[in-house]
Amino acid sequence: MSDRKHRIAIVGTGGIARSHARAVTSHPDRAELVAAVDVDLDRAKEFAAAWDIPAVYPSLTELLAAGGVDLVHLCTPPNSHVPLAVECLAAGVDVFMEKPPTLSLDELDELIDAEAKSSAQVACVFQHRFGSGAVRLRRLADEGVLGRPLVALCNTVWYRDDAYFAVPWRGTFEVEGGGPTMGHGIHQFDLLLSILGPWQKVTALAARQARPTQTEDVSMALVTFENGAVASVVNSLVSARQTSQLRFDYENATVELEHLYGYKDENWSVTPAPGQEAVATAWSADAVDVPSGHAAQYAAVLDALTSGAPTPVTLAEARNTLELAAAIYASSFTDKPVYRGELLQGTPYASRMGGPGAPWSSTP
CATH class of the missing domain: 3.30.360.10 (Dihydrodipicolinate Reductase; domain 2)
Incomplete structure (x- = not known):
């Protein structure tokens, strides 16, 4: 990627999403929040209003169809991580995924296989x-x-x-x-x-x-x-x-x-x-x-996206x-x-x- 601002969407607007929003907004010259997604559309709208996010969607599918997103933050319950991450990878969109990354080793290996077939990559939150x-x-x-x-x-x-x-x-x-x-x-x-x-x-x-x-x-x-x-x-x-x-x-x-x-x-x-x-x-x-926290890891993620390096923490590292x-x-x-x-x-x-x-x- 170039040095332009990375366009960020947060999927799942529950409690942990606030930590992700703070991390994004702590780097205003490098990233901007462009969309919020939640199956509870009213909750997504409330979250978007609180963080000055211009677009709201009820599903990841609709977000990806609209385009204009570089990185998706997955802040949904753990059982949804794999299907949502696979959908992002299929669309060529990078993922920053909350812990635990998957519910099992087999699921993580499934995600590693999907990443290998994509131009995009997955980073796991271990801040x-x-x-x-x-x-x-x-x-x-x-x-x-x-x-x-x-x-x-x-x-x-x-x-x-x-x-x-x-x-x-x-x-x-x-x-x-x-x-x-x-x-x-x-x-x-x-x-x-x-x-x-x-x-x-x-x-x-x-x-x-x-x-x-x-x-x-x-x-x-x-x-x-x-x-x-x-x-x-x-x-x-x-x-x-x-x-x-x-x-x-x-x-x-x-x-x-x-x-x-x-x-x-x-x-x-x-x-x-x-x-x-x-x-x-x-x-x-x-x-x-x-300090440790999402903002510290997010700085490393943005560095990697800018340079074209693997985004930390990689799926292979998370597997250990x-x-x-x-x-x-x-x-x-x-x-x-x-x-x-x-x-x-x-x-x-x-x-x-x-x-x-x-x-x-x-x-x-």
Whole structure:
């Protein structure tokens, strides 16, 4: 593309759409909102009025038929992501898709196949990768400043009451794809994976402790990585003191992050190992403070669209994250360790996160 403004449409005008609208409008010289789409046309009109969007459509099909759109933001429930993204790809229109990208590994592979046949591409929303703290951590790790990664902790311990699950599509494998493993903690362990790279093996458990949900409300996993690091991953919706925590213990330092739904540089801390005080100097040398969030990732997406590079996070990158989620369910429900690459196409936990069904439920 040229340096002209990218023409943006938001499909699905529920709560998360506001984050996408803020991201677009934070780059007024590079992107403009030209359309809003929702099956609830009144809601779309209200959203369009709030964000000064000139056109409203009741369906993606009508939007694409009208033309004049460069990038579609998919902010619809997860079960609609694949058919809508495939429709965009068939029309040669790029996609920026909310998490979780698909409900299963098989669906993600279907989308990868559709992308391969299109001139367009799909980027998945994993915005925590793009805050300056995460960028800095990856750079220092790549440069060898931190030494070898040894141990990591990744905790997404949040609170959602019974009323939260009254929304019909929440807490189901068919529409949401799973519980906190898929819908909440996936952001934190995606950041974990973006730092530590490909995982190798997972041993996990999941439980329904308190909430009226088909899915788990808690999961816990022990993960080994190809680089030798080991990590624990906890995802919870029953934790009254909510927090999101990551800790990385390297040979030369411990790097920690604590926040809730988004971080700034002030949420990170570095503790050098004895004799490794230079690590703290290297960390503080970069004064840029970019908060994590949709706007940070969106800047990278616009850069890629302008240069013709792959838009981050690519489907291939997202697959590593989604495969870990599937493996957590598979290990939890079969009481066995699961290795990366083991969940082959068409097998129960590749075709559905919950496999044959959660052990506490008589129905899938």
